[in-house]
Amino acid sequence: MSAAFASFDTPLPVTLELHGVRLEPLGPHHADGLRAAASDGQLWQLRVTSVPEPHEVDAYIFKAIEQRPTRLAFAVIDVGSGAVIGTTSYHDIVPAIARLEIGYTWYAQRWQRTHVNTTCKLLLLTHAFETLGAALVGWRTDNYNFASQAAIERLGAKKDGVLRHHALRRDGTVRDTVMYSMAAGEWPEARAHLRYQLARHGVR
Template identity: 85%
Template sequence: MSASFETPLPLTLTLHGVRLEPLGLHHAPALRAAAEDGALWQLRVTSVPEPHEVDAYIHKAIAQRPTRLAFAVVDAASGALMGTTSYHDIVPAIGRLEIGYTWYGKRHQRTHVNTTCKLLLMTHAFETLGAALVGLRTDNFNHASQAAIERLGAKKDGVLRHHAVRRDGTVRDTVMYSITAGEWPEVKAHLRDKLARHGVR
């Protein structure tokens, strides 16, 4: 394991009214409702579970520890669940992890929620865990996700061709992005400025 990297353990992170807490089976009804907000599972370029698959989705996320740590994204004021996100493909030996399995109910998309979650997770990864690199990935046809990742300040590493099976049985190319520890201070300042410009302080 990298001498300076700590494997992430279940924890709760809070910022700007958004709380990330370890995803558990007690979140299943609210996560199901979030998926139904916009019928998100019908989008072929995402991995959002169908309503009847939510329990299995959570079971799988928990079973993937310690290489994945899944969070429920919660409105800190109301307690309403807005979506989910994860640390995944955690490789302690080289201080690398990725942020993904991220989706939000339609009403919470294009708000400050995603930027806040990324700021929380990357701050913890780089400044507490000692990560050398944080990766992000998305479907080659998920242009909205690619644009969102690029707005965060991540650099495009390349495309893994014929990489993963979509829900409809087709095989996707995966677009890979990353942010290094050296790039983090500038990215952090960018994310804070982005939130401030949208009135979130």
């Protein structure tokens, strides 16, 4: 391993909490909550995401656990009610170059366009850069998922490019994948902006 990345720590299961949102390692005990979250808006019908149908949730969770250590999946919990409101992951973790990506992210419809996504990203990015020692964090999304692209850009991530004919969608079509990233040196400004966004919406 290059000495430059010797300080990077492979992500281990951890619980993170801020502003009434808790991220905890995804496990089988979250299955019923995750089914309810996916059913809020029937999110599996969205063409440009990969939200599991209710009968697929147990396999979805098993696969996420099976992918460790290259993926670490979290259940997103509303602290006030204890309800599972979605999920997110570190994935494509490459310790040799201190790189990881954030993805597999979705929330119940009622929690979309709230402080939840910004809070989750602040938690995950803070942990990635300040605890794990990541050199770079990446994102990828469907070329037609314009809402996701806008959300990633609001974080301060830079668009790296498009991988054409890259991955299958659930409907059998092949998507282009839009790639984004944020380097460690860009994190302080991005962190300040995320905190500003939350404060503007009354979250402190």
